[in-house]
Amino acid sequence: xxxxxDSLTTQELIIEGAGCASCVGKIEKALSALDGVSxxxxxxxxxxxxxxxxxxxxxxxxxxxxxxxxxxxxxxxTESDALEEKEQxxxxxxxxxxxxMSIALGLGVPLMLYGLFIGEMTINTDAExxxxxxxxxxxxxxxxxxxxxFYIGAxxxxxxxxxxxxxxxxxxxxxxxxxxxVVVFFPSxxxxxARHVYFEATAMIIGLINLGLALELKARGRTSLAIxxxxxxxxxxxxxxxxxxxxDIPIESxxxxxHVRVRPGEKISVDGFILKGHTAVDESMLTGEPxxxxxxxxxxxxxxxxxxxxxxxxxxQRVGKDTAxxxxxxxxxxxxxxxxxxxxxxxxxxxxxxxxxxxxxxLSALIWLNFGPDPVMAFAIVSATTxxxxxxxxxxxxxxxxxxxxxxxxxxxxxxxxxNGEALQTTSKITTMILDKTGTITLGxxxxxxxxxxxxxxxxxxxxxxxxxxxxxEHPLAMSIVESAKEQGVSLLEVSDFHAIAGxxxxxxxxxxxxxxxxxxxxxxQNIDLGDYVNQxxxxxxxxxxxxxxxxxxxxxxxxxxxxxxxxDSISAIKRLQNNGIRVVMLTGDNRATAKAVAAxxxxxxxxxxxxxxxxxxxxxxxxxKGEIVGxxxxxxxxxxxxxxxxxxxxxGTGTDVAIESADITLMRGSLHxxxxxxxxxxxxxRNIKQNLFGAFIYNVAGVPVAAGxxxxxxxxxxxxxxxxxxxxFSSLTVVSNANRLRFFKAKEH
Amino acid sequence: MMMLVNLLGILLIAxxxxxxxxxxxxxxxxxxxxxxxxxENGVYAPARINLESGKATNISFMRKDQSPCAGTxxxxxxxxxxxxxxxxxxxxxxxxxxxxxxxxGCQMQMYRGELVVN
Numbered sequence: 102x103x104x105x106x107d108s109l110t111t112q113e114l115i116i117e118g119a120g121c122a123s124c125v126g127k128i129e130k131a132l133s134a135l136d137g138v139s140x141x142x143x144x145x146x147x148x149x150x151x152x153x154x155x156x157x158x159x160x161x162x163x164x165x166x167x168x169x170x171x172x173x174x175x176x177x178x179t180e181s182d183a184l185e186e187k188e189q190x191x192x193x194x195x196x197x198x199x200x201x202m203s204i205a206l207g208l209g210v211p212l213m214l215y216g217l218f219i220g221e222m223t224i225n226t227d228a229e230x231x232x233x234x235x236x237x238x239x240x241x242x243x244x245x246x247x248x249x250x251f252y253i254g255a256x257x258x259x260x261x262x263x264x265x266x267x268x269x270x271x272x273x274x275x276x277x278x279x280x281x282x283v284v285v286f287f288p289s290x291x292x293x294x295a296r297h298v299y300f301e302a303t304a305m306i307i308g309l310i311n312l313g314l315a316l317e318l319k320a321r322g323r324t325s326l327a328i329x330x331x332x333x334x335x336x337x338x339x340x341x342x343x344x345x346x347x348x349d350i351p352i353e354s355x356x357x358x359x360h361v362r363v364r365p366g367e368k369i370s371v372d373g374f375i376l377k378g379h380t381a382v383d384e385s386m387l388t389g390e391p392x393x394x395x396x397x398x399x400x401x402x403x404x405x406x407x408x409x410x411x412x413x414x415x416x417x418q419r420v421g422k423d424t425a426x427x428x429x430x431x432x433x434x435x436x437x438x439x440x441x442x443x444x445x446x447x448x449x450x451x452x453x454x455x456x457x458x459x460x461x462x463x464l465s466a467l468i469w470l471n472f473g474p475d476p477v478m479a480f481a482i483v484s485a486t487t488x489x490x491x492x493x494x495x496x497x498x499x500x501x502x503x504x505x506x507x508x509x510x511x512x513x514x515x516x517x518x519x520x521n522g523e524a525l526q527t528t529s530k531i532t533t534m535i536l537d538k539t540g541t542i543t544l545g546x547x548x549x550x551x552x553x554x555x556x557x558x559x560x561x562x563x564x565x566x567x568x569x570x571x572x573x574x575e576h577p578l579a580m581s582i583v584e585s586a587k588e589q590g591v592s593l594l595e596v597s598d599f600h601a602i603a604g605x606x607x608x609x610x611x612x613x614x615x616x617x618x619x620x621x622x623x624x625x626x627q628n629i630d631l632g633d634y635v636n637q638x639x640x641x642x643x644x645x646x647x648x649x650x651x652x653x654x655x656x657x658x659x660x661x662x663x664x665x666x667x668x669x670d671s672i673s674a675i676k677r678l679q680n681n682g683i684r685v686v687m688l689t690g691d692n693r694a695t696a697k698a699v700a701a702x703x704x705x706x707x708x709x710x711x712x713x714x715x716x717x718x719x720x721x722x723x724x725x726x727k728g729e730i731v732g733x734x735x736x737x738x739x740x741x742x743x744x745x746x747x748x749x750x751x752x753x754g755t756g757t758d759v760a761i762e763s764a765d766i767t768l769m770r771g772s773l774h775x776x777x778x779x780x781x782x783x784x785x786x787x788r789n790i791k792q793n794l795f796g797a798f799i800y801n802v803a804g805v806p807v808a809a810g811x812x813x814x815x816x817x818x819x820x821x822x823x824x825x826x827x828x829x830x831f832s833s834l835t836v837v838s839n840a841n842r843l844r845f846f847k848a849k850e851h
Numbered sequence: 852m853m854m855l856v857n858l859l860g861i862l863l864i865a866x867x868x869x870x871x872x873x874x875x876x877x878x879x880x881x882x883x884x885x886x887x888x889x890x891e892n893g894v895y896a897p898a899r900i901n902l903e904s905g906k907a908t909n910i911s912f913m914r915k916d917q918s919p920c921a922g923t924x925x926x927x928x929x930x931x932x933x934x935x936x937x938x939x940x941x942x943x944x945x946x947x948x949x950x951x952x953x954x955x956g957c958q959m960q961m962y963r964g965e966l967v968v969n
Contacts (some may be wrong), residue, residue: 183936187922190937194917250918254893262874265961267893314918321919438923438932438958448927451960456871460864467860471853495920498959521930 111153114161115354117171119148124170131168132161148343149354180332180430191318198315201247205308208243212236212301213823224288224296233285233298240278240300248274248307264455266495270310272459273489274303277822280482295476299486299822306490306826313830320837324503326844327510328437331430334386334405339370342414352420359417365410369402372419372426380411387426388516388754388770429769432518436509441522443790444501447797451498458492458805465809473810480810483819487808491825492801496832500793503840508786511843516769517779524765527749528783530730534678534776535721535743537735538689538696539665541753542675542703542773545736547578547665549585550646553637554659561591563659567651569594569611570618574601578647581663604690604713606649617652618661620692620711624650629657638662642694645702672703674773679704681780684729688712688720688743717743734768734776751776781848789843793836800832888964890924890935891915895955895964902968904950911942921962926955 116128125143128150132141138154138161150172152161165172216222224230244252251274254267281298288296338349342360352370355361360376363369369382381393384406393409396402402415405426421427440448466485473480501522509519519525539545552560568586571579572593586593599609605626606619617627621638624631629652631638638648638660646662678685687708689696696710709720717735721743724731733740733747744750744764752764753771768775808820877899889896890912902908914921914935924943925932935941945966953966 186936187934190917191919194919197917250892257892257894257896259870261894261896261898262870263894263898263963264871265893318919434934435932438925438934439930440925440927448960452963453872456867459867463860463863463867467857470856494961495959498957498961502958 111151112158112161113149113151114158114165114172115356116143116148116150116165117173117356119143119170127168128165128170131164135160135164148356180427181335181337184329184332188322191322195315195318198311198318202308202311202315205243205247205304205311208239209301209304209306209308209823213305216301222298222301224284224298225293230285230288233281233300236300237278237282237285237298240281240303243304243307244274244278247311251307251310264459266455266493268455269458269489269492269494270306272462273486273822273826274306276482276489277306277486278303291478292476295479297476297479299482302486302822302826305823309823309826309830313834316834317837320834320841321503323841323844324506324837325437325510327507327514328430328433331405331426331433331513334368334426336368336370336404340364355417355420357417357420359420360414361417362412362414363402363408364412365408367408369404369406369408369415371404371417371421372402372424373415373417374399374401375413375415378411378413380413381409383407383409387429429513429518432520433509433513436519436521436525437506438502439505439521439523440501441505441526441787441790443526443787443794444505444522447497447500447794451494454492454494454497458489458494461805461809462486462488469810480819483822484808484810487820487822487825488805490822491804491808491820491829493797493804493829493832496797496800496836497794499833499836499840500797501790503837504786504789504793504843507840507843508782508789511786511846512779512782515775515778515782515848517775517782518767518769519779519783520765520767524749525783525786527730528732528766528779529787531683531732531749531780533684533686533724533729534732534734535686535688535724535747536675536705536773537717537733537740537743538687538691538699540736541734542671542687542699543665543667544771545665547581547647547663549582549661550664551641551648551662552659553634553662555632555634555657558658561589563651563661564589565591565594566611566614566616566653567618567659567661569596570599570607570609570616572596573599573609574607578649578663579607581665582661603715604711614653615655617655619649621650622711624652624657627652627655629655631657634660639694642692643698645695645698647691647695667699667702668771668773670772670774674777675703675705677774677777678780681777683780686724688717690714714740715742718746721746732776734773751779778848782846785843785846789840793839796839797832797836800828804828887911887913887940889913889915890921890962893962895962898964900964900966902945902948902966904968905947907947908945909942910945911940913940914938920957920959923958924955924962925958926953926966928953 119128129141129143132138132150132152135156137156138152140153141150143150162172224233251267251270255271258265258268277299281300284291284296284298336352339352339355340347340349340362341355342362347362355371361370361373375396375398377398379397382396382402383393384403387403387405404424462485465488466481469481469484470477505522505525508525512519536542552563554560554563564586568583568591571582573596594611597610599607601607602619602623605623608617617623631650641648641662646664648660648662650657651659651661675685685705687696687700687705689710690712691710693710696708700708712720717740721731721733731747732749732751733743734751734753735744736753744752749766750764751766751768753768766779808825810819813819886900888910912924912935914937917937921935923932923934931943933941933943948968950968953968954963955966956963
């Protein structure tokens with residue numbers, strides 16, 4: 102077993118809670134006291150201690166905690182460092198594969214050309230035996246220098262009771278070489294017609310498969326371009342203000358509550374909110390929203406976005422792995438590696454594939470030996486070798502993950518975060534899309550449009566009472582009324598006995614009066630007569646406004662109407678969904694008349710109004726019972742149960758305030774076009790996976806029997822092992838290249 | 852002569868069935884929650900690991916194989932998928948599991964291993 106090296110190493114730890122220079126001595130002393138630590142030095146400004154020795158980081162952290170501070174390992178390796186390292190490793194591997202290919206083809210191509218155009222690759226004289234012996238030894242050196250990894254891999258797998266692609270290549274090339282050497286050493290043991298050598302096949306197959314692996318490696322690199330772009334958004338350093346001084350430190354050393362300065366043209370390093378200054382920030386890389394967003398004191402800044410105009414100081418709120426960008430990268434990476442259900446069958450087949458091919462190869466050889474024409478030995482060895490070589494489990498195994506990798510990345514580029522392969526697959530099958538109204542179809546920031554008073558009170562005094570009452574509520578409509586009152590300079594009064602009546606409204610005591618505010622149901626429940634004002638309320642509702650009733654001491658007093666503007670592109674996005682054959686349904690807690698007006702405006706004919714929050718998931722279930730595959734789109738917080746109940750839950754983010762953990766798919770920009778984009782990408786990805794799987798299945802199902810010689814009785818042809826090697830090498834490449842086509846996919850905007 | 856060859860062929864096939872499908876190799880204990888699996892030359896070593904049921908553990912991977920196939924390890928039943936950097940130890944947290952066998956492997960299922968939970 103491997104043990105973690107305990108030789109002298111230097112580790113860096115980030116210290117939290119060290120506020121004074123005297124802490125430095127304390128920490129350094131605590132660390133130096135440990136056996137195995139030869140040096141501990143702390144940089145107070147950066148809050149980093151660097152420790153040389155052979156002590157594990159857990160023990161170092163424990164020692165620091167014992168003297169009253171917190172510490173964490175400096176994961177000095179950022180995502181971009183890891184990516185760079187991976188690229189370097191891939192490049193080295195690519196060079197190695199190309200070198201091995203050149204060695205193998207260097208022998209294989211001249212041999213093949215000789216066999217095709219110059220002479221026979223048979224042994225009839227002693228001189229020929231000598232020449233072919235030398236060629237056989239050269240081939241053995243090719244097997245060693247260019248194909249060693251196949252043989253070692255095959256042997257290791259065998260010892261482990263498993264078999265993989267290496268097994269097939271090693272057996273195929275090995276069988277061809279061993280047979281040829283038998284012909285060289287014991288020609289008399291083989292019938293004269295069968296004294297053929299296959300050294301060129303061994304060398305060519307090793308060369309071609311190495312070439313295929315090299316090209317596949319390059320193509321694979323392109324499948325991860327999207328994640329590379331996301332990782333590239335991360336800033337490398339941040340300018341923090343510590344002890345009144347501005348210093349540049351690596352972003353992984355930024356601590357919570359650090360004050361960070363960001364200047365025009367710089368990337369925001371961590372998530373936080375502005376303490377001082379104002380600026381415009383380009384958030385398009387995360388949200389797809391092209392216009393820069395104005396940011397003032399108190400506004401949030403998101404890591405990875407670009408500061409355009411002003412210099413600001415902000416307070417770090419989320420650092421390291423907690424930033425929205427880090428979470429997005431993490432989620433995209435996980436989703437890229439997850440497998441949709443469609444790929445599971447291929448996994449099951451892959452598990453049995455290699456031993457089955459080995460069995461077919463033996464059966465094929467036996468059939469040729471028993472029933473084949475002369476030279477039976479040559480036919481048997483060629484067919485057995487070709488079966489082993491042509492079969493490609495890799496193409497099958499790669500078919501799904503490569504497409505998912507590109508598809509999920511492509512979606513992320515469009516501001517659509519897909520949680521996993523299953524969500525990706527189900528999205529392609531959605532038949533009904535339910536849209537929540539507030540914040541999904543509309544902007545979610547309603548404004549007071551009308552105040553209709555019944556008695557002699559002024560509009561201001563009514564607004565003052567209602568706003569005071571609503572100041573304790575978190576409902577978006579309530580917040581809009583409080584906002585409007587503040588805008589008009591109305592001061593709020595003290596509220597007592599506040600009760601929220603779910604789905605109906607609120608009641609409380611304000612200024613010694615019992616006040617009631619809510620919908621018609623609430624008024625009916627409390628036996629409050631609304632008179633003719635119901636008609637007026639209906640007229641307001643028909644204008645897509647939401648009217649609410651206000652009563653003081655059980656006497657109806659006013660109607661307050663609020664309206665939530667519809668998002669600019671909701672109408673076109675909904676049309677786009679409908680054009681794709683998707684049934685669009687609107688769901689809202691709002692009253693029927695308002696719901697009808699909004700639905701009519703955006704072109705939705707089917708809607709459910711006055712749905713209580715807890716009933717939203719029942720509506721989803723009802724549609725599912727009717728056989729619909731339901732997508733539910735909401736804000737991800739209030740609609741969480743309905744999102745969970747739906748086949749696919751879409752959380753719609755406003756700006757970068759994403760609730761990444763709450764839904765199957767998160768739309769980072771507020772536009773509903775993200776829904777159609779998500780569906781289009783998932784359909785394209787599924788189509789691509791099906792093409793890949795179909796191709797890989799057909800390739801193997803047709804290739805293996807042809808290699809075994811089923812065409813021989815009809816057409817008299819038997820596949821050459823070299824052609825089988827080329828086909829095998831390029832079948833994986835074809836799958837990866839087909840997946841890469843998805844990179845050029847563009848969703849239609851209509 | 853042909854009889855002998857045919858018999859040899861059939862024995863070979865029986866051997867393949869037994870070696871790859873019927874025989875269950877011994878598994879290694881994850882001692883003290885630390886187990887390092889080396890990813891090299893087409894295999895995980897060790898490829899079968901014994902875990903105690905109802906107890907979370909950590910498993911570390913050390914990838915020595917540069918081939919891209921070795922680059923990702925997927926525990927599909929556990930919804931875990933992690934990238935393995937070359938030449939570095941990557942530790943993966945395995946949550947509490949019920950008794951049973953959980954497979955893990957590369958994306959193409961060429962590298963294969965099992966967690967045997969008792």
